[in-house]
Amino acid sequence: MHRLCILLFTSLLACGRSSSQQQSPAQATFDTTGYYQYKDATRDGTGKLYMGREIAQVMGHLGASWLERPEREREERTDLLLKALNLKPTDVVTDIGAGTGFFTFLLAPKVSKGQVLAVDIQPEMIEYLNAGKTKHKTANVQPVLGTESDPKLPAGSIDLAILIDAYHEFSYPREMMQHIAKALKPDGRIVLVEYRAEDPNVPIKELHKLSVTQATKEMKAVGLRLLKNDDRLPQQHIMFFGH
Template sequence: MIITIIIILALFLTPSQIHADTQNNELYYQIGEASRDGIGKFYMGREISHVMGHLGAGWLERPKREREERTDLLLQQLSLKATDYVVDLGAGTGYFSFPIAVQLTAGKVLAVDIEPEMLRLIEQRKSAEGIENIDTILANERSPNIPNASVDVVLLVDAYHEFSYPREVMAGVVKGLKPGGRVVLVEYRGEDNRVPIKRLHKMTQQQAKKEMSAVGLQWLRTDDYLPQQHVMIFSRQ
């Protein structure tokens, strides 16, 4: 399978790009047999899950989401300042972007997603509601495209486990943080078999700490006030 991947790359990339990409994968990623919900690519012992995509927009906006996940508590506990610049990374439909924007009377939300369809939904809602302090940013598999040293908080809600290049994306996040900035990583608790979510769409606290540490993020604390998810807080070292 690895040979096949290299051959495909050779059709589209220069020799120097192939060498760099292959070397990078050998350093950080392993390719193996894919499970039902995974892509067969492994990072630090964890198989990366399939991306839900824009077809799952209805699930993100389901009416019972607030009750099931207590998203209202998460929004209350973010402790945002009115002047903060906040990245909603993996913003999807903007479920969190819009209520956060209301809190930032002198700040801004950067709604970042890899799916142009999701960003179009956000732009349509912005226009309909007259909201001006949300900017949409199209990310790619390797970069969140956040300007360097520009943001105070990066929020990731049930998105990180789907990143095809988690190390590269989070390295971009670290560069985008201002001094003293923080990452709020929200993931379904992988340690808890009672959480009715597919295995690859959950993360243990231990695994999250290991992966964040690899890009220079320091764990500050884990809050477990949500019914099913860890809220893990990290800062730039």
């Protein structure tokens, strides 16, 4: 059943992807940063490369049911993830790529005297988040509409940024991480939760996995270092980065 869900999920990736997000080799002339390269896209990729990694296709709002599936907590052990974060009640946390807010509304009670900034680039997901805020009566959740290259977070404002199965889909990973790094407080942490590319038994498409080695290389490019890698989850890394 789990493998069937994974196949359905990867089909939804294509359905939820807008044409404006797809990039071709011809568009390389418009990228003056020098950070990215382009090639013919693979089945699950965009054809855009960053530090040797092809950026994966993005899940759209049509995949909302996958994010809210009843078995998600059991499969991904979100209870263990929450414990690993070691949050304080006063923390300001940002959930980058918050989607429907599945994890946002688990975070909110843990930072009851703080705040959760729930960032997504799709207006449809912001609508889900606002509806969830009302449903869960979580006044400390603030949905934020970001862009593909900027999460729209104030500098020096957050204690922790968490990115759950999101970073590998960023169209502009370098720019996004530069902005997120600037948004951290001096002792702030960035947490990447990604399916383990090192484990062939994890039943996820290869472009939707990320290794510790690749993640560390990409974070180093924006001035971040690996603080620790926590492997308590069944299929995903919990990678902590900081200045």
